[in-house]
Amino acid sequence: IQKGFGDLLFAASYLGNKGKYVWRAYEANPAVYMEGATTRNTNERRLLYLANPEEGQYYATLGTLDDTGRSMYHGLLLSAQKRMSNNWSVLVNYTLSRAMTDPATTEITGSTTMNPWNKDLDYSYSASDRRHVLNISAVARIPEMTDKGLLGAILGDWQIAPIIRWMSGNRSTVTTGTDVALTGTSNQRAVQVLENPYGDKTAQFYLNPAAFALPEPGTYSTDKPFTIVNPGTFQNNVSISRTFNLGGVR
Numbered sequence: 559i560q561k562g563f564g565d566l567l568f569a570a571s572y573l574g575n576k577g578k579y580v581w582r583a584y585e586a587n588p589a590v591y592m593e594g595a596t597t598r599n600t601n602e603r604r605l606l607y608l609a610n611p612e613e614g615q616y617y618a619t620l621g622t623l624d625d626t627g628r629s630m631y632h633g634l635l636l637s638a639q640k641r642m643s644n645n646w647s648v649l650v651n652y653t654l655s656r657a658m659t660d661p662a663t664t665e666i667t668g669s670t671t672m673n674p675w676n677k678d679l680d681y682s683y684s685a686s687d688r689r690h691v692l693n694i695s696a697v698a699r700i701p702e703m704t705d706k707g708l709l710g711a712i713l714g715d716w717q718i719a720p721i722i723r724w725m726s727g728n729r730s731t732v733t734t735g736t737d738v739a740l741t742g743t744s745n746q747r748a749v750q751v752l753e754n755p756y757g758d759k760t761a762q763f764y765l766n767p768a769a770f771a772l773p774e775p776g777t778y779s780t781d782k783p784f785t786i787v788n789p790g791t792f793q794n795n796v797s798i799s800r801t802f803n804l805g806g807v808r
Contacts, residue, residue: 565641573633573655580627580662582680584671587620589742591776600742619742621669627660628681648696655691657684661745661783672745673778682782683729689787690726695719715801720794727788732770739778747779748772755786764789 560569589595589603601607607614633655640648660681661670671677699717732748732755739746748770755770757763765786773779 565643567639567641569635569637569639571635571637573631573635575629575631577627577629577659579625580629580660581623581625582627582660582671582677583621583623583663583669584677585619585669585674585741585743586622587617588674589740591740595740595776597737597740600737600740603740604742623663626677627662629657629659629662629684631655631657642697645701646696646698648694650694651692653691655687655689657687658682659684669744672743672747672783674741674743676778679778679780680783683784685729685784687729687784688725688727690724690790692722692724694722717799717801718796719799720796723793724790726790729784730786730788731783732765732786734772734779738773738775740776745783746773747781747783749779750781750785759789 559571560567562568587604587606589600590605590608592603595603601615601618604614604618606617606620633653635651635653637649637651639650640646658681660677663670671680673679697717697719700715731745732750734746734748737743737746749772750769751771752766752769755765757766
């Protein structure tokens with residue numbers, strides 16, 4: 559949708575896509591948690607070993623790829639533009655979006671799915687999801703001055719063009735760092751025990767460690783991945799240029 563008013567132009571757009579058959583990796587030979595389970599006897603508790611110890615002893619982790627993953631993106635793009643007039647112009651655009659996905663991969667470098675018995679538990683925000691993105695760019699110029707003397711030669715024909723970009727943070731996951739489930743799988747997540755996981759959001763205390771705990775031994779966290787919003791970013795660039803008249807040619 560676009561609407562213009564003189565040198566002003568306003569626009570609103572919807573951007574969206576849905577992905578199917580996304581590659582994701584999971585552990586096809588996980589260990590089964592049982593009494594006496596430790597990290598030292600993981601291979602003796604794996605599915606193939608329990609089914610046939612004589613043959614299963616030769617198999618440990620079995621990373622497997624399948625195309626059952628999904629992805630989804632929805633975005634609302636709003637923009638406002640003042641076209642060049644009276645020696646200045648400005649463009650502002652804002653995007654409100656949400657990106658969801660299964661933990662996708664194109665190769666087996668370890669399991670991207672935490673729980674091999676409940677792979678859908680990993681469908682969550684994308685690590686690169688940024689809810690808010692704001693861009694502002696402008697151009698302002700000093701026209702050629704009527705004073706053809708030294709003052710006009712110094713001050714005329716300058717142009718300044720700032721570009722400002724602000725984005726809310728991407729996303730992270732708090733993991734256990736150890737095989738708490740004792741199943742030989744990776745990417746096991748911590749349990750969020752406080753409603754607010756953040757500290758004062760400074761570099762020293764961005765997250766509150768007391769907001770997280772380990773799952774019970776032999777269990778997985780039921781929390782989704784990538785629920786932690788990282789700090790946003792602010793970028794400011796400015797260009798300053800000058801137009802020179804060389805023999806009547808600009």
